[in-house]
C-alpha cells in the first residue's frame with residue numbers, strides 16, 4: 141500500500157493499532173484469494189481495491205469533503221443510497237467484518253452481541269478504520285435489537301441518524317417507509333445544504349440501478365456450469381460494491397462480466413462441472429469475512445449464490461425509473477426497498493420464497509444457512525427456512541459462527557461431512 | 565380478615581379453577597406476553613386477559629428443539645410451555661396477543677402460530693413523529709380483531725370502564741409498592757414480587773383491587789417486621805416472576821433488602837395512568853402504553869429518569885441490573901444505566917444470567933462484592 145500515514149493521523153486514527161491490521165490483512169487476503177487458480181483477469185481491479193482499501197477510496201472521500209461534500213456511513217441494505225447521492229453526498233458501507241475490531245466494541249457492548257455490531261462499534265471507538273473516521277454522519281436503522289441499541293451508544297461519539305424500518309409489510313407499513321425516506325431526504329438535504337430535485341434523483345436512481353444490473357449480470361453468469369467465477373470472488377465484489385464509487389465499480393464489473401461471458405461460451409470454469417453447487421443464506425458477510433466461502437471452496441464445492449445482504453438482497457429488484465415527481469420517485473424507492481426480504485420482518489414468507497426460487501435458478505445441490513452468533517432474527521427464522529427446504533428435498537445445514545478463527549476446524553469438519561452426503 | 569401477602573400466592577391456583585369454569589361456560593380468554601398489550605381492550609371485549617411469560621426452566625429443553633439456544637430464556641420458556649401444552653393459561657387461551665418488542669419474541673410468534681392463532685401488534689418506537697398515530701392504529705386493529713373473533717361489539721363506554729378498572733388496579737398496586745419507601749421497608753423483595761406477579765393471574769380485577777387496598781391498609785397500620793439498616797437495593801432490567809427470582813433471593817439471603825423493582829410488573833408500568841381527559845379512549849390508551857420505558861424503545865430516556873427518581877424515593881444504596889441472556893436491548897442499555905448510576909456515585913452491578921441454577925455461586929460472589937462496597 142502507498143503511504144497514507146499522514147492522512148490516517150489527520151483522521152485521528154490510532155496508528156499503532158491500525159498498523160497491526162495493515163500487517164495481517166495482505167497475508168489473509170493472499171491466503172484466501174490469491175491462492176485460487178484460474179482467476180479471471182478482471183479481478184485485478186478488485187484485488188487492487190482491497191490492497192489499497194484504507195488508502196485510495198478514503199483519499200477520494202476526503203477530497204470530496206475538502207470540496208464541501210459530505211460522507212454518510214450506512215450499515216444496511218434498506219438505507220437508500222439514491223437519496224444520499226442525489227443530495228451530493230457519498231454513501232459508504234461501514235459494516236465491520238473483522239475480529240480485529242471486536243474487542244474494541246466489547247468495551248461498551250456486551251460480549252453476547254452479534255460480532256458485526258461489535259466490530260462496527262469497535263472500529264469507530266478504537267479509531268482503526270478510516271471509513272468510520274471520515275463519515276460526517278452515520279445512518280442507522282432499526283433492523284435488529286442489537287443495532288437499534290448500539291446506535292444510542294455510538295451517538296455519543298458521532299451523529300447517528302436512525303431510520304425506523306417497519307417490521308411488517310402491510311400497506312400502511314409501506315407508507316410509513318415512504319415517510320421515513322422523505323425524512324431521510326430532509327435530513328440529508330440539511331446536512332449537505334443541497335436540495336434534491338426530480339432530475340438529480342432520477343439520475344441517481346439510474347446510477348444505482350446500473351450498479352444493481354451489473355451485479356445481477358455477474359450473478360446470472362454464476363448460474364452456468366462450470367461456474368466461471370468462484371463464490372469467494374463474487375462475494376468480494378459484492379462487498380466492495382458497498383463502498384466503491386458506484387460508476388467506476390459498475391464499469392469495472394461489466395468488464396469482468398465481458399470476460400466471464402467468454403469463459404462461459406468456451407465452457408471454461410473455476411470448478412469442475414460436477415462440483416457440488418452451494419447456496420449460502422443468512423446474515424451478511426462484511427469485508428473481510430470470507431470464512432465460510434473459503435471453507436466450502438477449499439473443500440471442492442462451489443458457492444454459486446448468496447441469499448445474503450452481501451448477495452442477492454443487495455441488488456435484486458431495480459427501482460422503477462418512471463417516477464415523474466419527487467413523491468412518485470420516493471414511492472417507487474420505498475416499493476423497491478420493501479421487496480427485500482430480511483428476517484427482521486414478521487412474518488417473512490418472502491425470504492423463503494426467494495430461497496426456493498434461487499435454489500431452482502442456480503440449480504443448487506445443497507444449502508448452508510449461516511448466521512452470526514446472537515442474531516436472534518436469522519437464527520430463529522432458520523427453523524422455518526430448514527423446514528421449507530427440507531420439504532422440497534434440498535439438503536440443508538445450519539451454521540452459527542462469529543469472526544474468530546476458533547471454530548474454523550470444526551466448521552470445516554461439518555461442511556466436509558455435509559458435502560460428502562451431497563455426493564452420495 | 566385483612567388480606568395478607570400470603571393470600572396473593574394462591575391467586576394463581578384459584579385462577580386456574582376459575583378459568584376452567586369460565587371457559588366451560590363459553591368465556592373467552594386472551595393470552596399475552598408483554599406489558600404493551602392493552603388489557604383494557606380485552607376486558608372491554610368481555611374476555612379475560614392472562615399473562616403467559618414463561619418463568620420456569622422446565623420447558624426450555626423442549627423449546628430448544630425448535631428455537632436457537634442463544635435466545636432469551638423467557639422466550640424459550642414461553643414457547644416451551646406452548647409446545648408441550650403444560651401451561652394451563654396458554655391452554656385456555658383462545659388466541660395469543662403478540663407484539664414486536666424484541667427480535668426473539670417477534671420471530672418466536674411466527675413459529676407459535678402453528679400451535680395457536682397469534683395476533684401480532686407492531687410496536688413503534690415512542691420517539692417517532694407518528695408513534696401515537698401508529699400505535700392507535702394498531703389498537704384499533706386489535707379492537708376489530710377482538711370484535712370479529714368473539715362476535716361482540718366493543719363500545720367506547722366499555723373501553724372507558726376497563727380503563728377505569730385498570731387505572732385503579734395500577735394505583736392500588738403502586739400504593740402497596742410505595743410503602744417500601746419507609747425505612748425499614750415493610751416488605752421484602754420476595755414478598756413484593758409475590759404480590760405484583762401473582763395479581764396478574766387473577767381473573768377478577770375488582771377482587772385484586774380489593775385485596776391490594778386491604779393489604780396496604782394492614783401493612784401501613786402495623787410496624788415493619790423488617791430489620792433496619794440493611795443495604796437497600798433497586799432491581800431493574802428484564803421481567804422477573806415467581807420461579808425466576810433467584811437474584812432477589814440471593815441478594816436478600818446475603819443480607820440486602822430489595823426495596824423496589826423497576827420491572828415490567830413493577831414501576832415500569834404501575835406509575836402509568838391512562839389519561840381520561842381524552843375524547844377517544846383508543847388514543848388515551850395508546851398514549852399511556854407508549855410511555856412504558858422498556859429498553860425496546862430507542863432512545864429510552866424515560867427509563868433513566870424513572871431509575872433516577874426511584875433511587876431518590878426509595879433511598880437506594882445500590883442498583884442491580886438484571887439481564888436475561890441474549891436479551892440484547894436490556895443488555896446493551898445496561899451501558900447507559902451503568903453510566904447513570906455511577907454518575908450518582910452509587911454502586912452498580914449488571915448480571916447477565918438465565919433460568920438455571922448453574923451460575924448461582926458466581927452470582928453470589930458478585931452480589932457479595934457489591935454489598936461490601938456499600
Ligand code: SF4
Nearest residue numbers: 254256284423512515
Ligand atoms: S446479523 Fe443479525 S444481529 Fe447482526 S446486525 Fe444483522 S440483523 Fe443484527
Ligand code: SF4
Nearest residue numbers: 636638666668802891
Ligand atoms: S427479556 Fe428481553 S429478550 Fe426476553 S422477552 Fe423480554 S425483551 Fe425479549
